[in-house]
Amino acid sequence: MILIDHNKLSVGGIVSGGFGFTFVEATAVTPEGRITPENLGIWQDSQIEPLKQLVDFAHSQGRKIDIQLAHSGRKGSAAGDLPIAAPSAVSFSETSPVPHELTKAEISNLVKAWADAARRALRAGFDVIQIHNAHGYLLDEFISPIANKRTDECGGSFENRIGFTPEVVDAVRGVVPESMSVFLRFVALLVFVFVFLFFFFLFSVSADEPSWTNADTIRLVPILLEHGLDFLDVSSVGNSPNQSLGFLGAQQEHAKEIKQKLLVGTVGGIKEGFQAEKYLQEGVADVVSVGRQTQKEPGIVWRFAEELGVMIHVANQIAWGFYGRGVAKLDLKARTLPNRSIILNTPN
């Protein structure tokens, strides 16, 4: 992997765009764990320095930056000729390749790969490490009976299927300082049975096929808390083409339920400042993230801020043009409402 101009410009633009916190995309802990061949990676030391460039830029603007450590599992799209690995030799869809079933030794090596990747992320200077356990990628595959058909102690029961996730959380938690947060991007929502009816003629999957449920997520949360998780970023499922979000705002509802147990973030379909604010005010989530709209609309933080009447952080080099110089900054802090989301931080 090399840090391509796209990554620098994209992350740089987001950092400069006023966001309080920037998440660097899924960064693979092994070469075959890339989602696409262009995916970022952190499986060897030579990858530290390029990633550090992103971190240094964020820090130079007084911004915090997170790295997401990931393995694509059976949804890896052939990063070169490397084998695609998963809990079971079951493909994602009829057109997807059949993955290699990971051996127990390979699973142990992957736990170590996550720990090593976390060590490298620390050396690059990231503020937060996030583990990717959503969207039908490797860790999400292990917990789901759709993708995990194993008959050993890593498959079958809820307890067996969830075992890999706390192991990875432990491995990462074990190398990061106590003062630093470990985040997990996790899944919520299941409308498998309902969506099945719609897709019945397209896919030959049984409506009774067991799948990960929101009840499972809520059952897992206390276990993850015991393993030192600080924050759960509630996102969507992705282990079958037959799974779907179902309706706009569904992810927010599930984030709210899980929030009773720990700090959570929510994401999905957020396009308006009032919408983001509502989720915070109603206690749906502690943090609101915006994905696709940031790509479509680079000035989104400005627009949200104008809708809500709050100030945002402006890149150091141009802040004077918007907020004036010197003591004017103090007024900004006073004018910014308390307890805003991370996307609407006060200027430094």
Ligand SMILES: Cc1cc2nc3c(=O)[nH]c(=O)nc-3n(C[C@H](O)[C@H](O)[C@H](O)COP(=O)(O)O)c2cc1C
């Ligand atoms: C092109 C693209 C790349 C994405 N990459 C990642 C990723 O690397 N890690 C991740 O957790 N989510 C990723 N997502 C999902 C987004 O973070 C987000 O959860 C999703 O798009 C829903 O939020 P939105 O409606 O604000 O876009 C990606 C989404 C898109 C469209």
